[in-house]
Amino acid sequence: MKNIKNYSLQVLIGLLMIGIASCKRNDGYNTGPISNDGTKPGVVTNIKVDNFNGGANITYDLPNSDNILYVLAKYHINDKASRETKSSYYKDTVVVNGFKASQDYDVTLYTVSRANVMSDPITVKVHPETPxxxxxxxxxxxxxxxxxxxxxxxxxxxxxxxxxxxxxxxxxxxxxxxxxxxxxxxxxxxxxxxxxxxxxxxxxxxxxxxxxxxxxxxxxxxxxFEEMLDKSKFFNFPLPTDAPLYSGGGWIVRNLWDGNTGEPGWHTDGSTPPFTCTFGVGPTYKLSRFVMWERSGTWSYGHGNPRDFSIWGSNANSPADARLPLQAPVGAVVGDWINMANYHFPDPPSGFPPTAITPADIDFVTKGVNFNVPFNAPSVKFIRVSVARTWSGGDFAHILEFSFYGKPE
The missing domain is CATH 2.60.40.10 (Immunoglobulins)
Known part of the structure:
Protein backbone atom coordinates (compact mmCIF):
# COMPACT_ATOMS: atom_id res chain seq x y z
CA MET A 1 0.00 0.00 0.00
CA LYS A 2 2.88 2.33 0.80
CA ASN A 3 4.47 1.71 -2.60
CA ILE A 4 1.15 2.46 -4.33
CA LYS A 5 0.89 5.77 -2.46
CA ASN A 6 4.47 6.73 -3.38
CA TYR A 7 3.83 5.87 -7.03
CA SER A 8 0.64 7.96 -7.05
CA LEU A 9 2.52 10.91 -5.52
CA GLN A 10 5.25 10.66 -8.17
CA VAL A 11 2.62 10.62 -10.93
CA LEU A 12 0.91 13.67 -9.39
CA ILE A 13 4.19 15.57 -9.20
CA GLY A 14 4.97 14.63 -12.78
CA LEU A 15 1.58 15.87 -13.96
CA LEU A 16 2.07 19.15 -12.09
CA MET A 17 5.48 19.65 -13.70
CA ILE A 18 3.98 19.03 -17.16
CA GLY A 19 1.22 21.54 -16.36
CA ILE A 20 3.73 24.16 -15.25
CA ALA A 21 5.80 23.62 -18.38
CA SER A 22 2.72 23.96 -20.56
CA CYS A 23 1.71 27.24 -18.84
CA LYS A 24 4.83 29.19 -19.71
CA ARG A 25 4.18 32.90 -20.15
CA ASN A 26 3.34 33.93 -23.73
CA ASP A 27 3.31 37.63 -24.42
CA GLY A 28 1.93 37.12 -27.91
CA TYR A 29 5.26 37.56 -29.69
CA ASN A 30 7.04 34.92 -31.74
CA THR A 31 10.74 34.71 -31.02
CA GLY A 32 11.51 33.07 -34.35
CA PRO A 33 10.07 31.78 -37.60
CA ILE A 34 6.72 30.01 -37.32
CA SER A 35 7.59 27.66 -40.17
CA ASN A 36 10.59 25.56 -41.15
CA ASP A 37 9.78 25.85 -44.84
CA GLY A 38 12.62 27.95 -46.23
CA THR A 39 11.27 28.01 -49.75
CA LYS A 40 11.27 31.45 -51.35
CA PRO A 41 7.63 32.49 -51.81
CA GLY A 42 6.22 33.56 -55.15
CA VAL A 43 5.47 37.19 -55.99
CA VAL A 44 2.11 38.97 -56.04
CA THR A 45 0.42 39.28 -59.43
CA ASN A 46 -2.44 41.16 -61.09
CA ILE A 47 -1.40 44.39 -59.36
CA LYS A 48 -3.74 47.38 -59.51
CA VAL A 49 -3.28 50.90 -58.10
CA ASP A 50 -6.02 53.19 -56.81
CA ASN A 51 -4.54 56.58 -55.90
CA PHE A 52 -6.03 58.90 -53.28
CA ASN A 53 -4.95 62.13 -51.57
CA GLY A 54 -1.43 61.53 -50.30
CA GLY A 55 -1.43 57.78 -50.90
CA ALA A 56 -2.66 54.75 -52.81
CA ASN A 57 -4.40 51.43 -52.37
CA ILE A 58 -2.47 48.63 -54.07
CA THR A 59 -4.45 45.44 -54.72
CA TYR A 60 -3.00 42.15 -55.92
CA ASP A 61 -3.40 38.39 -56.12
CA LEU A 62 -1.36 36.34 -53.65
CA PRO A 63 0.65 33.29 -54.72
CA ASN A 64 -1.17 29.99 -54.26
CA SER A 65 0.63 28.97 -51.08
CA ASP A 66 -0.35 28.30 -47.46
CA ASN A 67 3.08 29.47 -46.36
CA ILE A 68 2.49 33.22 -47.00
CA LEU A 69 2.38 35.37 -43.85
CA TYR A 70 2.08 38.95 -45.18
CA VAL A 71 2.85 41.35 -48.01
CA LEU A 72 5.46 44.05 -47.34
CA ALA A 73 5.56 47.42 -49.13
CA LYS A 74 8.71 49.56 -48.98
CA TYR A 75 8.74 53.13 -50.30
CA HIS A 76 10.06 56.67 -49.84
CA ILE A 77 7.51 59.38 -49.01
CA ASN A 78 9.91 62.28 -49.66
CA ASP A 79 13.60 62.90 -50.31
CA LYS A 80 14.63 61.61 -46.87
CA ALA A 81 12.00 59.52 -45.11
CA SER A 82 11.03 55.96 -46.01
CA ARG A 83 8.19 53.79 -44.79
CA GLU A 84 7.20 50.14 -44.63
CA THR A 85 3.62 48.92 -44.64
CA LYS A 86 2.46 45.36 -44.06
CA SER A 87 -0.77 43.63 -45.02
CA SER A 88 -1.68 40.16 -43.77
CA TYR A 89 -2.34 37.21 -46.08
CA TYR A 90 -6.03 37.55 -45.20
CA LYS A 91 -6.18 40.72 -47.30
CA ASP A 92 -5.58 41.54 -50.95
CA THR A 93 -4.68 45.22 -50.45
CA VAL A 94 -1.81 47.16 -48.94
CA VAL A 95 -2.21 50.88 -48.23
CA VAL A 96 0.73 53.22 -48.80
CA ASN A 97 0.43 56.83 -47.65
CA GLY A 98 2.24 59.88 -46.30
CA PHE A 99 3.65 61.01 -49.65
CA LYS A 100 4.87 64.58 -49.82
CA ALA A 101 3.52 65.50 -53.25
CA SER A 102 1.36 64.42 -56.15
CA GLN A 103 4.00 62.75 -58.32
CA ASP A 104 5.34 59.33 -59.26
CA TYR A 105 6.79 57.16 -56.49
CA ASP A 106 8.18 53.63 -56.60
CA VAL A 107 6.73 51.09 -54.19
CA THR A 108 8.51 47.74 -53.84
CA LEU A 109 6.34 44.77 -52.88
CA TYR A 110 7.48 41.52 -51.29
CA THR A 111 5.61 38.48 -50.11
CA VAL A 112 7.00 37.14 -46.83
CA SER A 113 6.66 33.52 -45.77
CA ARG A 114 5.98 32.11 -42.33
CA ALA A 115 9.70 31.35 -42.14
CA ASN A 116 10.48 35.09 -42.72
CA VAL A 117 11.75 34.40 -46.23
CA MET A 118 11.14 37.27 -48.67
CA SER A 119 10.16 36.88 -52.28
CA ASP A 120 11.83 38.59 -55.19
CA PRO A 121 10.90 42.30 -55.32
CA ILE A 122 8.14 43.65 -57.53
CA THR A 123 8.16 47.42 -58.14
CA VAL A 124 4.99 49.35 -58.91
CA LYS A 125 4.52 53.06 -59.53
CA VAL A 126 1.93 55.10 -57.64
CA HIS A 127 0.95 58.71 -58.25
CA PRO A 128 -0.92 60.03 -55.17
CA GLU A 129 -3.42 62.80 -55.58
CA THR A 130 -2.67 66.13 -53.84
CA PRO A 131 -1.82 65.43 -50.16
CA PHE A 225 -6.26 95.49 -27.47
CA GLU A 226 -8.36 93.50 -25.00
CA GLU A 227 -8.77 93.41 -21.25
CA MET A 228 -10.69 91.28 -18.81
CA LEU A 229 -13.91 93.02 -17.85
CA ASP A 230 -13.91 94.37 -14.30
CA LYS A 231 -16.18 91.97 -12.41
CA SER A 232 -16.65 94.50 -9.61
CA LYS A 233 -18.85 96.47 -12.04
CA PHE A 234 -21.12 93.53 -12.87
CA PHE A 235 -24.62 93.55 -11.39
CA ASN A 236 -27.64 91.29 -11.35
CA PHE A 237 -30.46 92.35 -13.69
CA PRO A 238 -33.24 89.80 -13.18
CA LEU A 239 -36.00 89.64 -15.79
CA PRO A 240 -39.39 87.91 -15.48
CA THR A 241 -38.52 85.23 -18.07
CA ASP A 242 -35.27 84.27 -16.36
CA ALA A 243 -35.25 80.71 -15.06
CA PRO A 244 -36.22 80.21 -11.40
CA LEU A 245 -33.28 79.73 -9.06
CA TYR A 246 -32.49 76.61 -7.08
CA SER A 247 -33.63 77.25 -3.53
CA GLY A 248 -30.85 75.54 -1.63
CA GLY A 249 -27.16 76.19 -1.07
CA GLY A 250 -26.84 79.79 -2.23
CA TRP A 251 -26.73 79.09 -5.99
CA ILE A 252 -27.44 82.61 -7.25
CA VAL A 253 -26.65 84.66 -10.38
CA ARG A 254 -24.05 86.85 -8.63
CA ASN A 255 -21.84 83.79 -8.16
CA LEU A 256 -21.10 83.88 -11.90
CA TRP A 257 -18.63 86.75 -11.37
CA ASP A 258 -17.50 86.33 -7.75
CA GLY A 259 -14.03 85.13 -8.79
CA ASN A 260 -14.63 81.65 -7.39
CA THR A 261 -14.48 78.85 -9.97
CA GLY A 262 -15.70 76.36 -7.36
CA GLU A 263 -19.15 75.82 -5.94
CA PRO A 264 -21.64 77.32 -5.51
CA GLY A 265 -22.44 79.01 -8.81
CA TRP A 266 -25.68 79.71 -10.64
CA HIS A 267 -28.25 76.90 -10.52
CA THR A 268 -31.79 76.92 -11.83
CA ASP A 269 -34.75 75.00 -10.47
CA GLY A 270 -37.10 72.75 -12.39
CA SER A 271 -38.30 74.48 -15.56
CA THR A 272 -38.22 74.10 -19.32
CA PRO A 273 -35.32 75.26 -21.51
CA PRO A 274 -33.94 77.65 -22.38
CA PHE A 275 -32.59 78.27 -18.87
CA THR A 276 -31.77 81.98 -18.80
CA CYS A 277 -30.13 84.53 -16.51
CA THR A 278 -29.41 88.22 -17.08
CA PHE A 279 -26.76 90.62 -15.76
CA GLY A 280 -25.05 93.90 -16.57
CA VAL A 281 -21.30 94.35 -17.10
CA GLY A 282 -21.07 98.08 -16.41
CA PRO A 283 -19.73 100.16 -19.32
CA THR A 284 -20.23 99.25 -22.96
CA TYR A 285 -17.79 96.63 -24.26
CA LYS A 286 -17.01 95.06 -27.58
CA LEU A 287 -16.56 91.51 -26.35
CA SER A 288 -13.79 89.35 -27.74
CA ARG A 289 -14.15 86.10 -25.78
CA PHE A 290 -15.07 84.55 -22.47
CA VAL A 291 -14.03 81.67 -20.26
CA MET A 292 -16.73 79.50 -18.71
CA TRP A 293 -16.32 77.11 -15.79
CA GLU A 294 -18.76 74.25 -15.48
CA ARG A 295 -19.13 72.00 -12.47
CA SER A 296 -16.30 69.48 -12.61
CA GLY A 297 -15.32 66.30 -10.81
CA THR A 298 -18.10 63.73 -10.94
CA TRP A 299 -20.40 66.39 -12.48
CA SER A 300 -18.22 66.82 -15.58
CA TYR A 301 -20.14 66.23 -18.81
CA GLY A 302 -23.30 65.50 -16.85
CA HIS A 303 -26.06 66.82 -14.63
CA GLY A 304 -26.97 70.45 -15.39
CA ASN A 305 -23.74 71.47 -17.13
CA PRO A 306 -24.52 73.32 -20.39
CA ARG A 307 -24.00 71.39 -23.61
CA ASP A 308 -25.55 73.88 -26.06
CA PHE A 309 -26.04 77.51 -25.12
CA SER A 310 -26.19 81.05 -26.49
CA ILE A 311 -25.02 84.48 -25.42
CA TRP A 312 -27.45 87.33 -26.05
CA GLY A 313 -26.52 90.99 -25.55
CA SER A 314 -28.02 94.44 -25.37
CA ASN A 315 -26.63 97.96 -25.33
CA ALA A 316 -29.89 99.54 -24.16
CA ASN A 317 -29.73 101.47 -20.90
CA SER A 318 -32.46 99.31 -19.39
CA PRO A 319 -33.32 96.46 -21.75
CA ALA A 320 -36.86 95.13 -21.58
CA ASP A 321 -37.72 91.53 -20.87
CA ALA A 322 -38.30 89.19 -23.81
CA ARG A 323 -38.82 85.44 -23.90
CA LEU A 324 -35.85 84.03 -25.79
CA PRO A 325 -36.36 81.18 -28.25
CA LEU A 326 -34.82 77.78 -27.65
CA GLN A 327 -32.81 78.20 -30.84
CA ALA A 328 -32.09 81.20 -33.03
CA PRO A 329 -29.52 82.11 -35.70
CA VAL A 330 -26.65 84.40 -34.78
CA GLY A 331 -27.76 88.00 -35.26
CA ALA A 332 -31.42 87.28 -34.48
CA VAL A 333 -33.10 90.16 -32.63
CA VAL A 334 -35.77 89.65 -29.97
CA GLY A 335 -36.88 92.96 -28.46
CA ASP A 336 -33.81 94.70 -27.04
CA TRP A 337 -31.71 91.54 -27.32
CA ILE A 338 -29.48 90.20 -30.10
CA ASN A 339 -28.09 86.69 -30.36
CA MET A 340 -24.33 87.25 -30.33
CA ALA A 341 -23.29 83.59 -30.73
CA ASN A 342 -24.37 79.97 -30.32
CA TYR A 343 -22.02 77.54 -28.65
CA HIS A 344 -21.51 73.83 -28.08
CA PHE A 345 -19.38 72.93 -25.09
CA PRO A 346 -16.48 70.84 -26.48
CA ASP A 347 -16.96 67.09 -26.34
CA PRO A 348 -14.62 65.14 -24.01
CA PRO A 349 -11.07 65.61 -25.37
CA SER A 350 -10.37 61.91 -24.77
CA GLY A 351 -12.89 60.97 -27.43
CA PHE A 352 -14.80 58.83 -24.95
CA PRO A 353 -18.55 59.33 -24.48
CA PRO A 354 -19.74 61.71 -21.73
CA THR A 355 -20.69 58.71 -19.60
CA ALA A 356 -17.12 57.34 -19.65
CA ILE A 357 -14.89 60.39 -19.18
CA THR A 358 -11.25 60.23 -18.12
CA PRO A 359 -9.28 62.24 -15.52
CA ALA A 360 -7.93 64.34 -18.42
CA ASP A 361 -11.51 65.22 -19.41
CA ILE A 362 -12.27 66.31 -15.86
CA ASP A 363 -9.10 68.42 -15.80
CA PHE A 364 -10.17 70.07 -19.07
CA VAL A 365 -13.50 71.11 -17.52
CA THR A 366 -11.90 72.22 -14.24
CA LYS A 367 -9.53 74.65 -15.97
CA GLY A 368 -12.37 76.48 -17.74
CA VAL A 369 -13.08 76.58 -21.46
CA ASN A 370 -12.45 79.55 -23.75
CA PHE A 371 -15.10 80.66 -26.27
CA ASN A 372 -14.65 83.35 -28.92
CA VAL A 373 -17.24 86.04 -29.54
CA PRO A 374 -17.66 86.74 -33.28
CA PHE A 375 -15.67 89.76 -34.39
CA ASN A 376 -18.73 91.40 -35.94
CA ALA A 377 -20.86 91.02 -32.80
CA PRO A 378 -22.27 94.36 -31.54
CA SER A 379 -21.03 96.13 -28.43
CA VAL A 380 -23.09 95.48 -25.30
CA LYS A 381 -23.46 96.31 -21.63
CA PHE A 382 -26.00 93.62 -20.72
CA ILE A 383 -25.69 89.86 -21.20
CA ARG A 384 -28.20 87.03 -21.13
CA VAL A 385 -26.95 83.46 -20.89
CA SER A 386 -29.44 81.05 -22.45
CA VAL A 387 -28.88 77.30 -22.02
CA ALA A 388 -30.77 75.25 -24.60
CA ARG A 389 -29.52 71.81 -23.59
CA THR A 390 -27.55 70.32 -20.73
CA TRP A 391 -25.42 67.19 -20.78
CA SER A 392 -28.11 65.29 -18.86
CA GLY A 393 -30.99 66.78 -20.84
CA GLY A 394 -32.77 67.57 -17.55
CA ASP A 395 -34.98 70.43 -16.41
CA PHE A 396 -32.26 72.60 -14.82
CA ALA A 397 -28.85 74.10 -15.57
CA HIS A 398 -25.85 75.32 -13.62
CA ILE A 399 -22.61 77.26 -14.30
CA LEU A 400 -19.91 78.22 -11.80
CA GLU A 401 -18.10 81.28 -13.22
CA PHE A 402 -17.53 83.53 -16.24
CA SER A 403 -14.62 85.77 -17.21
CA PHE A 404 -15.35 88.08 -20.14
CA TYR A 405 -12.74 89.86 -22.28
CA GLY A 406 -13.03 92.75 -24.70
CA LYS A 407 -12.40 96.38 -25.48
CA PRO A 408 -14.18 99.17 -23.60
CA GLU A 409 -16.05 101.73 -25.68
Missing part, protein backbone atom coordinates in the same frame (compact mmCIF):
# COMPACT_ATOMS: atom_id res chain seq x y z
CA UNK A 132 -4.33 66.80 -47.67
CA UNK A 133 -1.90 69.23 -46.03
CA UNK A 134 -1.38 70.85 -49.44
CA UNK A 135 -5.12 70.97 -50.07
CA UNK A 136 -5.66 72.85 -46.80
CA UNK A 137 -2.82 75.34 -47.21
CA UNK A 138 -4.45 77.68 -49.84
CA UNK A 139 -7.43 78.23 -47.53
CA UNK A 140 -5.31 79.35 -44.55
CA UNK A 141 -5.83 82.95 -43.41
CA UNK A 142 -4.34 84.80 -40.44
CA UNK A 143 -5.76 88.13 -39.20
CA UNK A 144 -5.40 90.35 -36.13
CA UNK A 145 -7.59 89.43 -33.19
CA UNK A 146 -8.03 90.62 -29.64
CA UNK A 147 -4.80 89.88 -27.79
CA UNK A 148 -3.32 87.98 -30.72
CA UNK A 149 -4.25 86.53 -34.09
CA UNK A 150 -7.08 84.49 -35.57
CA UNK A 151 -6.42 81.53 -37.87
CA UNK A 152 -8.96 80.14 -40.31
CA UNK A 153 -8.67 77.20 -42.74
CA UNK A 154 -10.81 74.62 -44.50
CA UNK A 155 -10.25 70.86 -44.28
CA UNK A 156 -13.08 69.46 -46.43
CA UNK A 157 -11.80 65.87 -46.35
CA UNK A 158 -11.73 65.93 -42.53
CA UNK A 159 -8.33 64.28 -42.34
CA UNK A 160 -5.88 64.70 -39.47
CA UNK A 161 -3.77 67.80 -40.04
CA UNK A 162 -1.83 70.25 -37.91
CA UNK A 163 -2.03 74.05 -38.07
CA UNK A 164 1.27 75.43 -36.76
CA UNK A 165 1.50 79.10 -35.77
CA UNK A 166 4.90 80.78 -35.50
CA UNK A 167 5.78 84.28 -34.30
CA UNK A 168 8.86 86.43 -34.10
CA UNK A 169 10.75 85.89 -30.87
CA UNK A 170 12.56 88.91 -29.43
CA UNK A 171 15.22 86.70 -27.84
CA UNK A 172 16.10 84.31 -30.66
CA UNK A 173 15.39 86.92 -33.36
CA UNK A 174 13.60 84.35 -35.48
CA UNK A 175 10.16 82.83 -35.99
CA UNK A 176 9.45 80.29 -33.26
CA UNK A 177 6.56 77.83 -32.90
CA UNK A 178 3.84 79.31 -30.70
CA UNK A 179 0.99 76.85 -31.10
CA UNK A 180 0.25 73.46 -32.67
CA UNK A 181 -3.41 72.83 -33.39
CA UNK A 182 -4.18 69.28 -34.56
CA UNK A 183 -7.68 68.54 -35.80
CA UNK A 184 -9.90 66.54 -38.14
CA UNK A 185 -12.66 69.15 -38.32
CA UNK A 186 -13.67 70.56 -41.67
CA UNK A 187 -13.63 74.19 -40.52
CA UNK A 188 -10.71 75.57 -38.50
CA UNK A 189 -11.32 78.88 -36.72
CA UNK A 190 -9.40 79.65 -33.55
CA UNK A 191 -7.38 82.41 -31.93
CA UNK A 192 -3.94 82.52 -30.34
CA UNK A 193 -3.69 85.15 -27.60
CA UNK A 194 -1.29 86.61 -25.07
CA UNK A 195 0.34 89.39 -27.13
CA UNK A 196 0.43 93.15 -26.75
CA UNK A 197 -0.61 95.50 -29.53
CA UNK A 198 2.90 95.96 -30.99
CA UNK A 199 3.41 94.89 -34.61
CA UNK A 200 4.89 91.41 -34.88
CA UNK A 201 5.71 88.91 -37.61
CA UNK A 202 3.44 85.88 -37.54
CA UNK A 203 3.29 82.80 -39.76
CA UNK A 204 1.16 79.72 -40.32
CA UNK A 205 1.95 76.42 -42.01
CA UNK A 206 0.18 73.07 -42.32
CA UNK A 207 1.63 69.68 -41.44
CA UNK A 208 0.45 66.08 -41.38
CA UNK A 209 1.09 63.00 -39.28
CA UNK A 210 4.04 61.96 -41.48
CA UNK A 211 5.97 65.19 -40.94
CA UNK A 212 5.28 66.83 -44.29
CA UNK A 213 4.98 70.60 -44.06
CA UNK A 214 3.63 73.26 -46.39
CA UNK A 215 5.14 76.62 -47.16
CA UNK A 216 4.55 79.31 -44.51
CA UNK A 217 1.98 82.08 -44.83
CA UNK A 218 3.61 85.14 -43.25
CA UNK A 219 2.10 88.45 -42.11
CA UNK A 220 3.10 91.42 -39.98
CA UNK A 221 0.14 92.10 -37.67
CA UNK A 222 -0.88 94.29 -34.76
CA UNK A 223 -2.94 92.29 -32.22
CA UNK A 224 -5.99 94.19 -31.00
Missing amino acids: VYQLVRPSVAITPDFGGVNVKALNPLRKEIGIIVVAYDDVTKTLEVQDQHFTKTDTIDYSLRGYNTDARDFGVYVTDQWGNISDTLKANLNPL
